[in-house]
Structures are given as C-alpha cells and as structure tokens.
Amino acid sequence: MGGPAYDCLTNPLGAVRFSFGNALSSGYDPASSHGKDWGVVDLFRHYFSDESAISQVPILDSSSIKWVQPNTLVRFRGMIQDMLGNEFYAGAYKDGSTWRTNKYSDVSQFPDGPSSETQVWERRLLYCVPVPGRNQWTECSSIELKNRFLDLTGQNREKRARVDEEMTDSMDSNTLEAGLNGSPFKKMKAGEGTSSASESQVPRTDNAPQSSALPPATSTDSLPCLVKIYDSPESDLKLNDVVEFLGVLTFDPNTMMDMDSPGDNTDDFSEAESVQRPSGKVPRLHCLIHRKLETQHFLHGSSLSTELKSPQMFKEIRESLMKHLTGLLGNDHIAAELLLLHLLSKVHGRVDNVAVGKLSLNLTHLNKESMSIFGTQLRDALKSLLPFTQSIPLTIEYLNTASLGPKKDYGTNRLVPGVLQIADGTHLILDETELQPGTLNSVGVENANLLKNLLECQKVEYDFQYYKMEMATDAQMLIFSEGKSNIMPADMVLPFQPSQVNPLQVIAPETAQAWRCYLATCKSLSHSIGQELQQVLENDLVAARQTDRSLGSQDLSRLLTMARMMSVSYGETTLSLEHWQMVLELERLRKERLK
C-alpha cells in the first residue's frame, strides 16, 4: 500500500479507513476480530520509522493546542498520571452491507441512526500530564512546525475556511484554557476535603525559590491529555511512564457538553459516569503508535549520542562537566565528584526492599546563607542538565500541609497527584537547611515517612483510602542539610567544604547540550564486571570489613554502586581496577572529612 491515497499527517483517519477497506477485501472480519489491528499500526510505524518524519508531527501542548486541528496527527509527550480503565465503543458497524469502523475516533463517520449490526470493541484510557518537574530545555519549540503546518494546510485552499474557523476556535479555547489548566484538578481539590493541603501550599512556596515543588499539574503551561490506547498489551504502559503518543487529536469543546440525554432516569448514571471521565475540555488523542521516552529523545536536533562513541569524548566531556560542577561547588572537588556519581545513579535492580543502584547524596554543613549561594546555583545548574527536576523544601509547615503522596479521590474516581508522583529518573532536591525544631502532625509524619521510604527503598506509597499500594519510583535524591540528616538518611553523606565562591559561569548552549547528552548516555550504559576483578572486589570488601566492623552490607553495596557510576562516567561498560581504586580513594577522602 502506501501511495498518496491519504495523507498520514493531516488525514490520519482517512488512512485508517483506507487500510480498513483494504483489510476487509483481504478477508478481515470485524465480527470476529475483537477490533484487532488490521495493519494500521504497521502503516504508521512504517511512515514514521525515522526521527525526521516524527519531527514533522506537531507536539501537543498548551501553545500548540491553539492551532493544531482536530482529526490531524499530533504527538503528546507526557507522563501517565492515571489510568481510567477500559472503554467500550462501537468499533465497527454495518452501513448497508459494508463494514465501517470507528476505531481511532470518538464519533462515527456516518452519524446515522443505529446500525443493524455493530461490534463492540475496547480501548484503554490513560490520563496523561506533562512530566512533573520537566525543565525548559526538554520542550520542543514548535514555532517552526507551526508555520510549516499552517503552510501545509494553507496550500489546501478549500480548507481555508476551516482554518478561519479554527482561529475562532482557538480563541474559544483561549478562554477555555483558564478553566482547562486546572479544571480536573480544581474539581479534585474541591472534593478533597482537606483542600488546605494543596492550596495553602501555593503561598508558602513563595518564600522558597521559584522552582519549588508545585503539584505537577498546576503550573501554568500544563496541558493534560486523555490518551486512548488500542492494541497494546496492558503491561506495556505503566503508571508514571514517560511516553510519546502519536495519534489522532480529537479536541472538541462541544463534546460532552451536551450531557442531558433524553429520559430523566439516565441522568444519575451518566453523572456517575462523567465524574470519572475528565472534563470535555481535555483533548483526546487516539493513539496510533507510542514509544517510551528516554532523555535522549528530548535532545532534539542533536545527534551527539553517536559522537559519544570514543572514550576520549567521554573523558573530555566528563572533565568539562566536572570543572563546571567543581566551580559551582566552590572548588570542593570531592563534592563535585560525588555529585557526578549521584547524577548518574539509577535503580537497575530490585531485590526485596533493596533498590540496587540508588545513590542519594547528603551535603552537610550548609546553612541558610550558603544555601542561598551554592544551593540556588546548583539547583539552576541541575535544571539545565537534567530533564526532570523538583525541589522540596523540608520545613515543618511544608511537611505538615503538603500532599506528597498521591491519593485516590473516589468522589471523582481519579488519582490526585502528589508531589511524589514523579517519573522515573526525576531528580529531587530536599532542602533541610530551613528545617527548624517543631512538631509534625499526622500529615507531617506521613510525609516524612514517604520521603524516607522513597530514599531508602525507592518506593512511594499511593493512598487508595482503603488500602495503600507501593509504587516503585526511581528518584535521585540530593539533600542539603546543616548536620547529617537523620530524617533523610542518604547513602552518601559529605560535609560540604567550599573554598571560594565562583562567579556564575555562562554556559554555551552547545556545551549544555553535550553535558545533557553525556549524562543521559552514561546513565543508560549497561555495566558488567570481569571475573578477576570480581575477585578483587570481594577481597577488598572483606578486607574493608575486617578492618572496620561497622561496615554493613549497605556500605559495601554503596561502594559497588559508586564503582559502577565511576565506570560509566568514563563511558565504560566494564569495571576496571583503576576505577575501583578511584572509588576506594574517594571513599577514603569522604570518610576523612566525616571525622
């Protein structure tokens, strides 16, 4: 197939119908298929097999929603925040003697009366939000795409009128947007009962720096999206996954507005139904293909990852990044070294309650003053280096009022996001320097436990009221504190010893890009260890334990994690003796400082 019978980009549904027709003629039977894919996915996958084709598809966000047209192809990049279960729809129906399909659309193409024969199929509903804590640089600028897109549609003279209509529509949606940004969340808050928790948070974060943790979806430019998934195994997409969905946009403000069906007695039911569906103002995306996003995908336009092949490259970038980090940390070389290892950590295995690969860092000897200098600088630096960062001020008030853990609101039948509902790989800064002695109430105790549990086991408890569910979460946690934090017991504790305050460096965009790419690449490297070195490691660990009996398994485990990070920071996939010794040396220096 292929051919110009349809345009995948502007008329994806045409493509769907076309291939449906093809499939029918080659023996596809809608009556027994249960709506299984008839080749649409392959068609689109083929069409979008390379990155450049994908980049043609506009990304749906709060700015592009104003100009993208319904029933065209869009991309949505976000985190799966909630799963709304399955939806049954009339997938195929007989129009006369020919089958028609409603797959990938909300409405039927031929809105005639009930057809004599319909097939009910199912699809999954995912409620997605932009990734919480996502940083500026991860966003694609869609301005050029917009122009291109408008050009594209402009070529079709006949569509002119539609574009105009779209313009007015977009104005509509502008006004709608105020409601849109918060709408589902406002609703939740209202039903929350203890709404003070999330609301009182807003003024409080005022004295904290701008980037302070806000509930993920209340930031101004967040656009949620209801994604409808077809033909994808359930295990494929999990809660909190960061995914790019490519599919047909249906965004019709009129949809769902007309809720009064005939007959009074259906009302209460549809009411019950509608609460669980997000408001009609949330755009719908009928997903054709999707892929999980890695940091690399956000590094648009750069093909650096291929250049990062040689060890020399790794070394160079590592050096420049280390220089940058050391500068930021007032020439504290050890701190910079540990910070780099920390930034490369990720959970790569779980055995029981042990999350292997986590490496949280606690920088001590920081107070309010030094925080305002180093903390802020570091925070900004991390924001420019990592895709998702958040910072949480650990104050009594915050802990007592914030809603960190996600909660299920059965009033709306939705999962109310908490600050700790985050995508894997999110970096969290916990600032304990502001913490004063005081009493934690039950919320505070719960929040402290959540944070501690996240730190120790990399798990967050989601509150489903009648029971709790632990979700594995992979977060890098950096703690600033005055003394060693016993509330947040980190893997590595290091007294921070800056020797000078360096002026803020200006980073060239290319350099920043290279660093991001470096961090992302290193993080994704696989890692192993040779047989001989394994023996060396074992011997060293035994020796370490023989000399210092206070070393527990956690300490030994940490050493190995550090070794792994050290190794990947040089772009190597097998541990070398040199790197192992570097780690031991680093650990020795750290221990020395602790004395």
Add this chain to the structure above:
Amino acid sequence: MASDSPPANTNDGPSSPGENASSPIGNTYSSPSSLRSRRRARSSTPSQFATPPPPSRLGVPNSTPPTSRPSAARSNRPATPSHTDEPPPSSDDGGEDGADDATPTFVWGTNISVQDVKSAIEMFVKHFREAKESSDDLFREGKYMASIRKVIEIEGEWIDVDAYDVFDYDPDLYNKMVRYPLEVLAIFDIVLMDIVSSIDRLFEKHVQVRIFNLRSSTSMRNLNPSDIEKMISLKGMIIRSSSIIPEIREAVFRCLVCGYFSDPIIVDRGKISEPPTCLKQECLAKNSMTLVHNRCRFADKQIVRLQETPDEIPEGGTPHTVSLLLHDKLVDNGKPGDRIEVTGIYRAMTVRVGPAHRTVKSTYIDCLHIKKASKTRMAAEDPMDVDNSLRRVDEDVELDEEKLKKFEELSKQPDIYEKLARSLAPNIWELDDVKKGLLCQLFGGNALNLASGANFRGDINILLVGDPGTSKSQLLQYIHKLSPRGIYTSGRGSSAVGLTAYVAKDPETGETVLESGALVLSDRGICCIDEFDKMSDSARSMLHEVCYSLLLSIAQIIACSFQADEHCCSAQVMEQQTVSIAKAGIIASLNARTSVLACANPSGSRYNPRLSVIENIHLPPTLLSRFDLIYLILDKPDEQTDRRLAKHIVALHFENAESAQEEALDITTLTSYVSYARKNIHPKLSDEAAEELTRGYVELRKAGKFAGSSKKVITATPRQIESLIRLSEALARMRFSEWVEKHDVEEAFRLLRVAMQQSATDHATGTIDMDLINTGVSASERMRRDILVSSIRDITLEKMQIGGSAMRLSELLEELKKHGGNINTEIHLHDVRKAVGTLASEGFLVTEGDRIKRI
C-alpha cells in the same frame, strides 16, 4: 430444612418419587430442539439503560391471575427483558398460547428452546436435592421447593439459587443460564411464579431468582466486550455508592379535563408512553393527561462503584472500577469499603458523546446477587481472631480456592518450616535460628483467656542483642514490612504522644532527628523497636524510673484502643498485654496485645562476652524476662561470613540479582500464608506433646541442680513453659496442623535452648541459668569468679615476687589445678585470663601477652 416446612410431603408428594428418573430428561429435552425451526426473533441487546431486567421482571403485570398457568405466564414473557426488541415480539405471539407444547419458541439467535429451558428449570427447582441428603430423604422435598415455601411464609421476594446446584443438576441449563442470562432468568422467574401460585394461589408478590456462586469468576480487568450480556461474577471493593434513586415502574395519569385516572402504565423500554388523549370515551381531550406521582409505583435503585481488589492489580497499574446497578432489596447491601462478590449481568449502554454520535458504550453490571466477603470477627478479646494484620496491602482479602490449595500443598511439604525460614529476609544469611524464632513470632501462639480472668498472651516477644552491623535493624525492618499493623520505631527519644512526631535538631552539629516517640499502633501487630536500649535515655539515672518510663513508652507505642477496664493493671505491657497509664487523673487501661520485637546494641561499642546480657545492654531484668527469646547476634570477625556477604553484594550489583534467591516464597505469598494460618489455624496441645513438654521442663529444671552446687540455679521458670507452649503452637501453625505434635515441642525446646544458650548461658558451667536474665549474673558465676580470683591471688602471692620473673598462664592453670580443692569444676584458660584481668584491673599484677607479672 425439614423442620422448616413439615407439610411439604403432602403437597409435593406426587412429583417427588419420579425425581431420580426425571433428571436426565431435562437434558434430553434440549437436544432435539436444535432440529426445530426458530420462530421468534428477539433482540437481546437493550440499548437503554433505564429498565434493566430485574425490575422489568418485576414488571409482570399485577393483573396476571396468581393462578397463572404455564402458558399464560409465558405470554407475559415479552414484557420481560425484551423491552428493546426491534420487532415487537408480541406481534407473533398470537397463536402461541394455544400451541404451547407443540411449537417451541426459541431464544432469539440461538437454538435454545424456551420450553426446554422452562421444563429444565422446573425440574431443577422441584427436584434438586443436595448430595449430602441421604437417600432415605427421598420423599422429602427438594432444597429449592423448601425455600419457595419459606419465601411464601415470610412473604419474601426472592430465592437465592446456588449456581453450583444448577450445574450439578443440569450443566446444560447452567451454560444456557450463563450465556443467555436475560432470557433464562426471565423464564426462571416465570417458573417460580407458577410454582408459587400452585402452592399459594393468593400469593401476590413476585418472587425472583437470584443466582450466586458461579463456577468461575472473572477479574474486573479481564472483562471485555465478549462478556456483554453474559452472567458474570467478580470480586471487588465498594468505593462509592449513590443515594437511593426512586425509579418509576408504573405510572398513573389523570386527565386534567375530566379527572379520569388511567390504568397503571408500565414502563416499557425505559419510557412511559404518556397517553396523548384522555382514555375516557366521553372525554377524549387531547394532551390533557398528567402524571399523578403519588399513585405511581416506584422502585429503589442505586448505583455503586466497585473497584478491583489490590491483589488483582498488576505492577504499575491503577485499580479498575466498574459500576453496579442495584435494585430493590439489593440496595444498600454494601457500603464503601466492603468487599463483595457480585453476580450479575454485564451490560453496556450507549453514551451520548455528541449530539448525534453514539459510539462510546458505558458498561455496568446489573446485579443479581451480592455476597459480602465474610469477615468473621470473633470475640474481640482473642488477639488471634482478626489477625489479618500480617497482610501487607490489605486486610481482608478472601483467599480464593486456588491460593488456598496452594497453601495447603505448601503446608504439606515436609520442609515447610525450613522453607519458610529461608524465605524470611533471604538477604540476610546465617542467623537461621534467629529467623526461625522470628517466624514463630509471626505465626504466634494461641491466646488463652481463663474464666478466672487470667489471660495468657499468645504473642511471642523477641529481643535481639548484638553488635552493630549485624543486620539486626534489617531484620527488624523486614518483619515490619511483613506486618503492616506493626510499627517500627527507634528507641531514641519518645516524647510526644499520639500521631505526631517531634523534629529535633542538635544545636551543635545541626543533625536532625525525628523523635517519633509514640506512634499509635493498632492492636495485634508486631511492634518493632530499634535501639531498645536507647529508650528513655534521659531517665536512666534511676533504674526504677527507667523501667517504668520504658514500659510507659512501650505502652504508648503499643496502645491503641482504650478499654474501659476498671481494674488497674500494673504496667506490664508485654505480659498482661494491657497497660494502665495514669494521665491527667484518669487511669486508663490500654490494650497492648502486641508482639514486641526489639533490638538493642550493647552499651559498649561491642558486646562483651565476659559480661552478662543485662550488663551489656543495661536493661532492667524485669523487662528482659518478658522476652520469650533473646538472641545474641554477635559479629564474630569471621572471614568466611564476610566473604559470603561480599560475594552476595557483588552478585547483587553485577549479576542477575534474582539468582541470589534460591527456592523461597516471595514476600506476598509469605504474608498471606502467615495471615491465613493466624486466622484459621488454632492448634491445641496433643497429649503426647503435653507429656513431652512436662518432661522437657522437668529436665530443664533438673539441669540447674548440678552436682555439688551449693546454690540452686534456676534454669527454667514457669514463664518458659508458657513460652514453650507459644512456640510449639506457632510451629504447629506453620504446618497448618490443628494439633501440636511432639516434634513441635522438641523444636520449641531447641529454639529456646539456642536462644538461652546465647544469652543466658552461664559461661562457667555451660548450663542455662535464668538468673543471668533475671538478675544479670549467674549464681555460680558470682561464686566461682570470686573463688578463682582469690585462688590466683593466693598462688601469685605464694609463688611470685613483686617485679620478679613472669609466669605463663598455662603454668598458672597447672598450679590452680594442683591447688584444686575449693574449685569444683574444671578451669579453662579463658577463665584464668578473666580472673587475671580482674586482678590486673585491681593493680595487683600486669599481663604481658601470655605471661603475668606481679607488681
């Protein structure tokens, strides 16, 4: 059942004898039906939601004579779920009344003959007997006839029918019922009505059938479009229920012009057709009819949302929900939080998305039957009864058959005890006996309340004492993870009461500590206290106070429910399981039925084997003696262990981590196994076991009277007996055995001995000395130490000069042995060393390696 309806035989007599022969007939009826032609076309997909089948089944007109003959009743059938029929079924109903036996009617789109189904149901209702009813009951009426009578007696409205019974009697009927529930149930209702009216002609209510206990239940997640219109059963938890909605069933209209009241108009396909004109011939005014609310008939309706139970949620998913529609008596049958098993018909209705587009279906379950998951809460006094506490995520999940079977199988395995022990904290090696002890704690013993008011706890308390870095805390945390009701707290600081905690900051270092003093623990959990010895550090100045405040703080931690108990117990939390706290003039007795798992570090940085447990951890003996098992976990600098640890950690990081775990139960299985056992297994002592217990105890006591000892050493106290019983009960529980066997007791003795040997062994005599626990120093040890020291002093004085030549310890030992006399047991070199140490600390002599010098 027979007593319920004694007149049964007279009434039903004739039909009963033929029962045995008739059961196969039910089957044969349906088979020839496939040959017959299909006559009636019925759509079985209702597109309207408003009137689902159960209410419309009710909608069989009242005007039907109660004595409805089968044929008459069947003619009512179209008024049943067929309200959405495309071609009105009544149209070809015409000749049917007369020809009811000759030409069969079929369920639309199938070859299921209505007559066949009907007679099969009749057979079933009239003749089904439970298998356990013996053959001499042949003349008694069947199970369901009895319940029909009962319903008539109490003027009930429904009959519960166990789907298993249907299957047992007629699998074919069962299959039809599950596949075409709307039609079959409608027929079922009609059959019931017929039978009811044949028994009591004046019975006016409509009796409905409620099917429950389907053979297979689905999970919410697996519902798919092919289940629509099928009978399904699933489990879940109610998360929300609507208010009760009145739904109109019969409407009465009145003419505004002439005041004529119409006959009740029955809801049809979710709609009431308002008469366009007055029905009175004299009036016939147009658009004059108005609804008279208080003469209409309404039925209750409720919409409930059901969420799947946590164990069905796959990793990385959120729970699914489904709507339930409840009618009439089912309304308010469950409240949010209840776990239910629902049987119903899965249905879909069209949601209006836009003005003209109807593609989305919303689904719901039309409930036929709701069964609440049994929460058999026995007397609240028994700590074991509600012990669902060991479930991690959820407390009352009913174990399904499959799981149960798996557990049964597991429990039958000969090495289940070892296996369970292996599964416990597989990341921590060795400490096998400690793990076994912990396992006993998890399973627990039986609590006993005597009529006299004395009660014996069933909980097992364990104390782990040991060197830092011996994964005590990890063990504690692991147990805590297993036991959600339990709490984990660190002994460091316990000030605030209630759910709060205090953030303290060290003014010098700026270290922050969360003093989570008194977290509330619900009863019957395991209370894990880390750094037990650090508890109420400040109050250590007075031993008494320490003891009291320590108990008090435990009490605060443990206590959860106030009990209006007049008698004021002493603060013996762990023994009496209640505690009284005098606060603000109110003496409250709190329930504290908790197992305590505590761990303590030695007061020195390392455990000093020369000192007793009590000296090592500075805990009051009164408290220490409450622990059933005290384990010493000493970190012997053993390269072998270290190597294993190193190997394991390296493997954890660089190899497939899973391989590290050999054949062990995963944590969820373990928890549910434990909770099932705690809930359902209550072992008793067998005679043999009791005998062994007595024998062993006596032996243990005897061990104290070693030859020549001037003072009797207490090797066992009655407290140990209790511990032993608890331990052996727990051991029996692990095997799901209702009887404590001899080997359980033996193992309990072994466990106790191992624990005591570590903590209460008198190093001098090698025997267990409870004085070590009770007073801190063994009786013999005190004596012996004194003798030895004085002997050495004597020898030294005799043989050595101040500043003179040194003497080897071995020589000293020889001398001592020669000296003999007043030392009745064998002396070892290490004893000598110890004694020499004491003398050295007195400044009497100095040691140089293996030699001593007198100063």
